[in-house]
Amino acid sequence: MHCRSLCYVRTNALSVRRLNETTASADSAPLEDSLPSFDLPLITGWDFLPKTIQQSVLENNNKIEKLKAEKDGSLAWQEIQKYSQMLRDGNVNWEDIPPEDLDIRLKWAGFFHRRKRVPGTFMVRLRLPNGIIWGYQLKALCSFLRRYDLQNTCFDITTRQNLQLRGIRLEDAGIFLEELTRLGIGCFQSGMDNVRNIVGSPLAGIDPYELYDTRSICFALDEMISNGGKGKPDFANLPRKFNIAVGSYSVDTVHGHINDLAFLPIAKDDSSGSLLFEILIGGLLSPKRNETSLRLNLWVPESSILAVTRVVLEIYRDFGFRNSRATSRFIYLIESWGLERIKAEIVRRLEEKDVVWLEPLKNSIADNSAPVIGSEIFGIHLQRQKDKFFLSCHVPVGRLNVQEAEVLADIASNYSCGEIRLTVDQNFILPNIVRTKIESVLQEPLLRERFTHRPRPLSKGLVSCTGSQFCGLALIETKNRSLELCKILEETLDFPDGQTVRIHWTGCPNSCGQAQVADIGLMGAPAKQDGKLVEGVDIYLGGTLGVNSTLGTLYRKGIPCDFKYLLPIMIELLQTHFGARLKEDM
Numbered sequence: 001m002h003c004r005s006l007c008y009v010r011t012n013a014l015s016v017r018r019l020n021e022t023t024a025s026a027d028s029a030p031l032e033d034s035l036p037s038f039d040l041p042l043i044t045g046w047d048f049l050p051k052t053i054q055q056s057v058l059e060n061n062n063k064i065e066k067l068k069a070e071k072d073g074s075l076a077w078q079e080i081q082k083y084s085q086m087l088r089d090g091n092v093n094w095e096d097i098p099p100e101d102l103d104i105r106l107k108w109a110g111f112f113h114r115r116k117r118v119p120g121t122f123m124v125r126l127r128l129p130n131g132i133i134w135g136y137q138l139k140a141l142c143s144f145l146r147r148y149d150l151q152n153t154c155f156d157i158t159t160r161q162n163l164q165l166r167g168i169r170l171e172d173a174g175i176f177l178e179e180l181t182r183l184g185i186g187c188f189q190s191g192m193d194n195v196r197n198i199v200g201s202p203l204a205g206i207d208p209y210e211l212y213d214t215r216s217i218c219f220a221l222d223e224m225i226s227n228g229g230k231g232k233p234d235f236a237n238l239p240r241k242f243n244i245a246v247g248s249y250s251v252d253t254v255h256g257h258i259n260d261l262a263f264l265p266i267a268k269d270d271s272s273g274s275l276l277f278e279i280l281i282g283g284l285l286s287p288k289r290n291e292t293s294l295r296l297n298l299w300v301p302e303s304s305i306l307a308v309t310r311v312v313l314e315i316y317r318d319f320g321f322r323n324s325r326a327t328s329r330f331i332y333l334i335e336s337w338g339l340e341r342i343k344a345e346i347v348r349r350l351e352e353k354d355v356v357w358l359e360p361l362k363n364s365i366a367d368n369s370a371p372v373i374g375s376e377i378f379g380i381h382l383q384r385q386k387d388k389f390f391l392s393c394h395v396p397v398g399r400l401n402v403q404e405a406e407v408l409a410d411i412a413s414n415y416s417c418g419e420i421r422l423t424v425d426q427n428f429i430l431p432n433i434v435r436t437k438i439e440s441v442l443q444e445p446l447l448r449e450r451f452t453h454r455p456r457p458l459s460k461g462l463v464s465c466t467g468s469q470f471c472g473l474a475l476i477e478t479k480n481r482s483l484e485l486c487k488i489l490e491e492t493l494d495f496p497d498g499q500t501v502r503i504h505w506t507g508c509p510n511s512c513g514q515a516q517v518a519d520i521g522l523m524g525a526p527a528k529q530d531g532k533l534v535e536g537v538d539i540y541l542g543g544t545l546g547v548n549s550t551l552g553t554l555y556r557k558g559i560p561c562d563f564k565y566l567l568p569i570m571i572e573l574l575q576t577h578f579g580a581r582l583k584e585d586m
Ligand code: SF4
Pocket: 465, 466, 467, 468, 471, 472, 473, 474, 475, 506, 507, 508, 509, 510, 511, 512, 513
């Protein structure tokens, strides 16, 4: 085994540079001789930046921007293959890989090294536009994970209706990527300064009341931005991450209001009869700042959505701020320019390309009194298609082990033509179940005992981010703790019929668990207990979804996670705000 740090990197100047070479033996062959050869792209994300931006990036002190300038993240799409093969050949250990590649750049390929919690293993985040995955795909992913100790693997459904796989080793990345290609799934551009998974309605095409089927546009957006998760450099070097959602109603059921860009169908164009979408921009949840999106006051038909998205991304890529990670999300550019200037620039670019856009039509606002189905609906329901039903099931905090995922894949194959829809609430929906199979699908042990369609009032609204079990940024453990607290509260309290309380846990202010959109949000924070620093939470209250959605506001700060402190506060909140009552025998 050669023991050396990897010392040759490809740079943005398309040259090979020698950095910090250290070798264990003086007579060992130069490392470049042993590098497998892979075709590198001629164009990287860096090459799409205007020269002025490239220059200013080189001059500023943003560590991540400098790292991207030295070697663009999109090069990880090839280098991950190289590292994988070198590890397989036994030429290096993962510890020999430069940390800026291992811990940061590989995220451009969807591989997240878990250095702090499970060093040497990776979480892989897929791209699943509109949250759709098929039984055969899930089954194949399970087969792949079976090469590892299953104790160290699992699947997590995310709040962007996406899937994360845990426990993958870098030496297997090449085989894994081949398998993904065979399955028609991508994972490139799922992390760092990229457009994240495109969110659409999980009931698209089957919802009896929807105004719009979001599936085609979500896939088209994913194709335009990431080449279906296989990587496309045009938008692979943004100032920061960027979230996009497309809704099926004028009412926001896809959390469009916390996305950087969202399209919601709002009215019909009287002359053409085509559906028009309103555009929301600038929503975000972040450690420094949380905002609901702003109306751009510009409507477009479906045929203009791709062009609008491209134009918005070009503006953000070319003018977004890159000096500080804390102030580089899209909202900061919007504020600096002002909404009118952003709109004028978007319109100017659309007109250059002859793209159709409209000022909002007066007297043409959609009627919000029409029925709306949110993704939090559970149970079996009639679809828009005659005699077809969808079954909405609850996944406790979005986590499935490999055995459960295998059984779910089989259930999907047997009952829903293989299709599985993931939701932003970390649950799943099985569509297209025929009437004659309803009884038998409801009797499936996995769906009776584990992923029930009749969750209890708190369980059904429970969402949790990864937390400290796997995430190096976490301030607290979330998934197990949230389940335990939920169980105690459900054993302690009765709720009015039909009551749902959405409780979201998030392990740190990055808010992947979206604490601010919940009825009650719990965000990891330092707390003091008996004079000592302990794991704690800040509590948010009053986040709403749908019409006039709002973010929750801070209610209590620094409450220790110890249930001695947290439980009474939660009981009181549930009693005073959500009609809960102590069970009679308590
Ligand atoms: S919110 Fe924080 S702790 Fe939770 S997954 Fe995101 S980064 Fe990790």
